[in-house]
Amino acid sequence: MGADDDATPATVPDREAIRSLVDSPADAGTVVWHREDLRIADNPALAAAAAGSDRILPLFVFDPAFYGDRGAACDARIAFLHDCLRDLDRQYHDVGAPGLTYAHSDPIEALGRFVDAGWDVVATRSVTGRYGLRRDERARNEMGVELVDGDGLVRDADRPRREWKAAVESWLAADPYDWDPRDVAVERIGSGAGPNAEPGPDHGDSFVPTPEAVTAAYDVAPEKSMVPEGGRAAGRDRLESFTARIGEYPGSISSPVDARGGTSGLSPHLRFGCLSVREVHRYVDEHAPDGRGKSMFVSRLFWNRHYRQKLVDWPGWLEEAVNPVYAGFNRERRDPELVAAWTAGETGFPMVDASMRCLRETGWLNFRMRALCASFYFHILQQPWRIGADHFYKHLIDADAAINYTQWQSQCGLVGRPGLRLYNPRKQVRDQDPDGEFVKRWIPELDPLPAEHLDRPEHAPLAVQAECGVEIGGEYPYPVVDFEAAREEFKRRYYDAAPAAAARLADEPIARRASLSGGFGAARAIAEEHGVDAAGETDSGSAGSADGRGHQTDLSAFDGTD
């Protein structure tokens, strides 16, 4: 987006227009402030508003902080969001309601107009980082906004993980949040926001914020391909077609080619709340045949909740290493050229490069390739994790702060628990793309090279390179690092700190941050089994060896190569 933010005026609903909705402030109702819950079914805030009020007004506020140069999203994700908003507007129209009201401003300012006129405001509580938490604190403190839970996550508990699984299970089994549009008057302010309205950036002298107007004002110009359409209708279609072929899901997860059509593709729809996790779970539970596909998919819906719970438990996941022993790891090795090679997909490791180009050009990668790219970036290029995680966050259409940053920290090993996975990009070519379909698709300069050389193109004999017209070190680069040497160096550096990191998991605040599914007990068990503090003391008191490495007797537990 290249727009000049200052050129786009803040537009909040007119005070007179708000006043004219009702005869007196005593008749004012409740504003439903939509954020990441862009649906009218199974929506806890909407259900609460409709239950407590005779009159509601659904509102979406385009927050300038998310647009222009300040925003963290690629244009394709913004376009996906705008699809979702048009679809939400349609959902309201479909039940005979007049649709969404839009504003474009600091959300607190927009809400203030309604609060001044006697309206209450409710919103579904978001799972968010510090910016969102600050915004929501202001909304609550300054505007009295009621934040409604209802996403199955455990909040304000001393030990959130203690009964976590049971809490999620009972939430999944409960009936959806419901409301009856016939029991409540739905109001709307503004023009140009209906499904048949003329879009345009400018209505007369004033900027009327609609998805079309905001797109034009911020010059949103998506360049990615294969991006799904946003919105509930598209999400429901995907859910239904995926459920019909769920039996093929287990065999499709790992290969980047098979996964494109073989996993559900629901992540952006879940991210923007076009569908609730609960309704996806219920639909699959009722319509999918029992079997491995169904159980694997359901377990991933739990993972969705698991990683979101982590961000609820500690908003710092977005910014700093969860285990302080690994804070700043790789920072002193920052090399802009290596970072640039990784982001551009020019590292000389075809599976990494194809994945990184695919991410940039389509905004999606399957889990294994995301994990591979994160591992390669942190373990092999040995670069600071946040830069890599931010790059993912910018380009993913499904970028979910709660999953992206926690997954990055987990894949990098910043939690300090055993089970670190070091992916081998050459093996991934051999295992997941033996015919080179994925690699050749995203790295056209390697297309003429026989598939058997795609795991290590730099080893292709010069005669083969000459014969097929591919020059490694020319159009396609030599590996930017020596893989084996880099891996060994990383392991040395990482495992030197591993026992101290494991020991820190015994600290209650660190265990709380880590938010392991087994709770504090699991964190303490890791500390007891693997932990040695920096002075060589194990948790149970016995000393490590003098060379500082002898205490790492069980390091195999930390290691996994893939």
Ligand SMILES: Cc1cc2nc3c(=O)[nH]c(=O)nc-3n(C[C@H](O)[C@H](O)[C@H](O)COP(=O)(O)OP(=O)(O)OC[C@H]3O[C@@H](n4cnc5c(N)ncnc54)[C@H](O)[C@@H]3O)c2cc1C
């Ligand atoms: C480094 C890294 C970053 C990631 N960033 C994101 C992100 O920003 N947003 C995101 O939704 N997922 C993220 N994931 C998890 C996973 O890769 C995607 O959820 C999945 O690829 C989305 O495709 P799908 O909807 O077809 O998945 P499916 O396999 O059909 O899974 C269905 C749903 O389950 C959830 N899910 C699946 N796998 C995971 C997982 N490993 N962890 C948590 N939830 C999961 C998602 O909500 C997903 O939509 C990340 C994984 C890694 C390794």
